Amino acid sequence: MRTLIKQTVEKIGESVVVNGWIHARRDHGKLIFVDLRDRTGLLQVVFNPQVSQEAYDSATQLRGEYAVEIEGKVNERPERLINPKIVSGTVELEATKLTILAKAEPLPFDINAETLNLELPTLLDHRAFTLRNLKIQAIFKVQAVIIDSFREFMKSQDFMEFQAPSIAPATAEGGAEVFEVKYFDHKAYLTQSPQLYKQIVMSAFERVFSVNKVFRAEPSVTTRHLTEIVSLDAEMGFIKSWEDIRDMAEQTVKYILQQVGEKCADELKMYNISLPQTIEKTPTLSLREAQEKIFQVAKRDCRGEKDLNPEDERDICAIIKEETGSDLVFIYGYPTKKKPFYVYPNPQDPEYNEGLDLLCRGVEWMSGGRRINDYQQLMAHVEEWKMDPKKITMFLEAFRYGVPPEGGFALGAERLTMQILELPNIREAVLFPRDMERIDERLSQQSSEDNG
Ligand code: AMO
Numbered sequence: 005m006r007t008l009i010k011q012t013v014e015k016i017g018e019s020v021v022v023n024g025w026i027h028a029r030r031d032h033g034k035l036i037f038v039d040l041r042d043r044t045g046l047l048q049v050v051f052n053p054q055v056s057q058e059a060y061d062s063a064t065q066l067r068g069e070y071a072v073e074i075e076g077k078v079n080e081r082p083e084r085l086i087n088p089k090i091v092s093g094t095v096e097l098e099a100t101k102l103t104i105l106a107k108a109e110p111l112p113f114d115i116n117a118e119t120l121n122l123e124l125p126t127l128l129d130h131r132a133f134t135l136r137n138l139k140i141q142a143i144f145k146v147q148a149v150i151i152d153s154f155r156e157f158m159k160s161q162d163f164m165e166f167q168a169p170s171i172a173p174a175t176a177e178g179g180a181e182v183f184e185v186k187y188f189d190h191k192a193y194l195t196q197s198p199q200l201y202k203q204i205v206m207s208a209f210e211r212v213f214s215v216n217k218v219f220r221a222e223p224s225v226t227t228r229h230l231t232e233i234v235s236l237d238a239e240m241g242f243i244k245s246w247e248d249i250r251d252m253a254e255q256t257v258k259y260i261l262q263q264v265g266e267k268c269a270d271e272l273k274m275y276n277i278s279l280p281q282t283i284e285k286t287p288t289l290s291l292r293e294a295q296e297k298i299f300q301v302a303k304r305d306c307r308g309e310k311d312l313n314p315e316d317e318r319d320i321c322a323i324i325k326e327e328t329g330s331d332l333v334f335i336y337g338y339p340t341k342k343k344p345f346y347v348y349p350n351p352q353d354p355e356y357n358e359g360l361d362l363l364c365r366g367v368e369w370m371s372g373g374r375r376i377n378d379y380q381q382l383m384a385h386v387e388e389w390k391m392d393p394k395k396i397t398m399f400l401e402a403f404r405y406g407v408p409p410e411g412g413f414a415l416g417a418e419r420l421t422m423q424i425l426e427l428p429n430i431r432e433a434v435l436f437p438r439d440m441e442r443i444d445e446r447l448s449q450q451s452s453e454d455n456g
Pocket residue numbers: 177196197199220222228229230231233235238368369370371372373412413414415416417418419
């Protein structure tokens with residue numbers, strides 16, 4: 005029966021069978037040392053010809069990333085040879101039998117080098133191979149915890165998970181950033197957001213959430229935009245005000261951060277980073293207050309602009325961090341006309357809406373807010389925003405039958421992953437990133453080959 009590497013420490017003196025990949029091999033005169041890697045960590049294995057000549061002879065063939073099965077005896081390491089950096093650092097395996105399960109071709113580069121410092125295109129071109137690196141694997145362990153924690157928290161608050169479609173007859177968020185698909189003889193779109201669907205489902209179930217792929221035809225190449233994103237969406241009815249949405253979003257994000265802190269201590273250590281700091285009550289500023297603060301403190305005048313640009317976002321986050329210690333800040337109240345038709349205008353000041361963003365360390369993590377729930381008001385916006393009501397009849401129908409005050413929010417899973425681990429580029433936070441220039445392979449290369 006297979007023993008996992010992390011279990012070997014409980015099997016001192018016993019004979020075990022382990023499976024894994026050759027992470028590194030070192031020949032020391034008459035002995036061959038191998039670091040074996042499985043999904044639980046690393047184990048040092050020693051091949052000694054005096055213990056098994058046959059195993060030793062086979063070990064001379066081993067190269068990086070061979071998949072193997074090794075039988076051997078778990079020996080306790082003397083105090084001075086304990087390696088606290090690996091999960092099985094108190095033991096070592098003395099091999100008695102080696103079976104090669106799968107050979108590996110010579111590696112394009114040493115993926116497990118301590119100083120591995122790959123250029124992003126190389127990292128992504130060789131994704132299938134670079135995923136063998138433990139530090140790269142850590143990114144996706146953290147991401148899995150982020151997504152699990154979102155689900156856990158939503159469920160703890162009585163939200164029901166639903167499945168949203170990825171093909172829609174109309175765009176929810178407006179703008180040109182949408183992929184058109186040929187749908188038999190018709191035109192359809194990949195969903196930019198499950199927005200309209202989460203509102204419909206909410207109108208029956210009250211509290212709903214989804215974990216969904218969404219698609220944005222982002223025409224620019226930046227360090228924080230992708231064309232395919234995992235969107236963590238929530239929607240809730242019977243709210244008193246947009247602040248209920250803010251508070252739910254705040255608790256959700258704090259839960260995610262706390263879970264990452266608890267469950268990913270080793271991964272965070274590999275990146276040598278600390279989690280974003282939160283405080284009891286995350287600061288909330290209106291857009292105009294934020295612009296005024298940037299003017300006062302950073303001495304840059306963005307007052308009157310319709311949104312915060314990336315520099316404004318960095319500045320306001322830095323100012324709030326300095327003033328309060330919080331890495332998170334909510335900004336609410338955007339110009340009504342600049343946001344999608346469904347966002348609720350502030351009744352006291354209808355030029356501005358009750359839409360909301362959450363920023364962390366200079367990057368937007370979340371958007372949300374209160375929605376229009378009154379049918380007449382919604383229809384007026386549909387007209388004003390020049391939407392075709394026939395394309396959203398299903399959405400509009402919901403609002404003819406009693407939709408309570410409601411709102412919701414969406415977090416970008418890759419943005420959180422990137423920011424938590426302080427990765428310089430969002431593409432590192434995606435297994436198979438899609439952008440203008442890449443679908444697995446670089447499109448420019450592909451098209452020149454196609455044309456060639
Ligand atoms: P928004 O368009 O702001 O809001 O998207 C929500 C969150 O998704 C992430 N995000 C992206 N991440 C990477 N690349 C992109 N191109 C990209 N676009 C968005 C961000 C962003 O905060 N329907 C509303 C949400 C709502 O009101 O509930 C919406 O889609 O983290």
